[in-house]
Amino acid sequence: MAERFTSFGADPITTARRLLGQRLVRVVDGRRRAGLIVEVEAYLGREDRAAHTWGGRRTARCESMYLPGGHAYVYFTYGMHHCLNVVCGKADEGVAVLIRALEPTEGLEEMYRRRRAARRTTDLCSGPAKLAEALAIDRSLDGIDLRRDAGLKIERLRARALPARRIETTPRVGVAYAGPWSHKPLRFLIRGNPHVSSGPRR
DNA sequence: CCCGTGATTTAT
């Protein structure tokens, strides 16, 4: 029986690295859908032009990003997509880690049912909105506590972060508008994993 | 490459 991952109090870069290789679990009607976290991005709060909390912006949408580490921040964009962030740090810091891709491990049949366009397992969760669709994650989960809530949690499969040589670092995806912040190496992937999204390779 | 799609944010 896997324990829950609960070390959400650190800064977003540390948390991002710690989350790689852990297991994201969604329970719907008592049934599990799960996958290993293989790609994440760190969002650094006030100073980070690409973060929703940039400049201390505090809007209805991103309010939950100011909760203490361990909560979910789920937002809706492009009129059709949801994305899941794991809030980290302390209350009011506005820092989080975007979960960008999973290697599916449980509930694949249900994932295929939800993801009409998926032809192979690497299409199921290889992007932030893909995994949200596959795991039925939407704004109803915004602000929930990942350390206590039954519907969405992270299981700790390893006590320590993966060794640095197994982690690839690249700029973040889709933040070209963010000036200097668009090039910073804040995207982290498990090197060589086929389930990562189609962002920059290095 | 282009485009859907509509909530959310930002400008007037």
Added chain:
DNA sequence: TAAATCACGGGG
């Protein structure tokens, strides 16, 4: 109130 924007994905 109106206009622009968008942590994306799918199909050519």
